Amino acid sequence: MSLGNFSTEYNSTTMATHQITPKTTGGYLFRLSEFGFGKTDLTAQTEYYESILNNDPADYDTYGEYSNTTSFAMNFRGLGLPTEEFNKFSNLVSLATKGESTCLSYKGGYCVLSKPCSGYDTLWDYSFKFRVVDSEDLNYIRIPLATFAANYV
Amino acid sequence: MLFVEYLDASVDNSKSIMLGGMFWQSIYGQYTQFGYSGV
Numbered sequence: 776m777s778l779g780n781f782s783t784e785y786n787s788t789t790m791a792t793h794q795i796t797p798k799t800t801g802g803y804l805f806r807l808s809e810f811g812f813g814k815t816d817l818t819a820q821t822e823y824y825e826s827i828l829n830n831d832p833a834d835y836d837t838y839g840e841y842s843n844t845t846s847f848a849m850n851f852r853g854l855g856l857p858t859e860e861f862n863k864f865s866n867l868v869s870l871a872t873k874g875e876s877t878c879l880s881y882k883g884g885y886c887v888l889s890k891p892c893s894g895y896d897t898l899w900d901y902s903f904k905f906r907v908v909d910s911e912d913l914n915y916i917r918i919p920l921a922t923f924a925a926n927y928v
Numbered sequence: 929m930l931f932v933e934y935l936d937a938s939v940d941n942s943k944s945i946m947l948g949g950m951f952w953q954s955i956y957g958q959y960t961q962f963g964y965s966g967v
Contacts, residue, residue, distance in 0.1 A: 804944055841943030848946045853931025855946030861934045868930070876930070884934035905945075918947075920930070922954035927929040 793916075796909035804844040806908040809915060810860075812867050814900050824904050827856070827863040834859050845905065853885075853923040854903070868920075871901055891926050899924075 798804045811824030829835075829842050838857065848855075856864055858880070865878035868886060872895065878886040888895065899921045906915035931950060935942035 807945070810945060837937055838943045841940070844943075845945040845947055847951075848948050849952070851933075851946050851948030853933060853948050853950045855933045855935045855942070855948065857935045857943050857945065858937040860945065861932070864932060868932075878932070878934070880934055882934065882936045886930040886932050888930065918951060918954060923931045923950050925929055925931065 793914050794911045795907040798844060798909070803846050804841070805846070807843045807845055807905055808908045809904060809906040810843070810845070811904050812864055812901065812920075813904070815902065815904075815917065822904075825863075825867055827860045827867070829857060829859045831859075845907075854918075871898055887927070892921075892924050 795805060798806045807828060809824075809826070810828045811826045813822065813824030815822040829838050835842050837859070841857075861878065861884075862880060865876075865880065865886065868876045868878065872888060875889045876886050877889075878884065892899075899919065901920040903918045903920070904915055905918075906913070931948075933946075935946065937943050
């Protein structure tokens with residue numbers, strides 16, 4: 776993505792890069808081949824991710840060209856998941872927290888936990904993993920669940 | 929609180945996954961703490 780200027784601290788010739796391309800030229804949607812919620816164990820070199828893509832035929836009727844796509848929105852706070860994906864995530868996070876999470880499935884709904892962030896240890900081992908179809912390589916990005924967590928005061 | 933927000937898929941602009949400011953904050957945070965190879 777080279778949509779504008781970037782910091783001079785970043786040197787694209789000497790530093791690691793990963794280029795991704797939008798679905799259409801000049802578009803803002805990026806096609807995903809993978810979007811999952813799960814865990815990577817670096818020590819054991821294992822991973823397990825449950826897909827939360829909306830790629831069922833029934834989903835396609837609802838989402839059309841938007842199915843399995845992502846957009847980057849700086850004016851948005853955390854992670855926004857369309858209905859089906861939010862519901863899948865809601866089930867998974869409920870399992871991961873042994874039923875301590877509450878996710879509100881209506882417009883503007885968020886997930887809340889019954890304890891502060893420090894009350895959970897293993898929960899922060901979970902992450903989201905996604906890969907953009909139109910990439911220069913097979914690299915993927917993992918986003919820790921903790922990225923989107925904050926104590927509500 | 930997890931800032932994972934429900935998007936109402938009956939509206940076109942809520943049909944794709946949205947990665948917001950916290951996502952970029954996370955990448956920037958890892959970059960500044962661990963260097964580019966740590967991201």
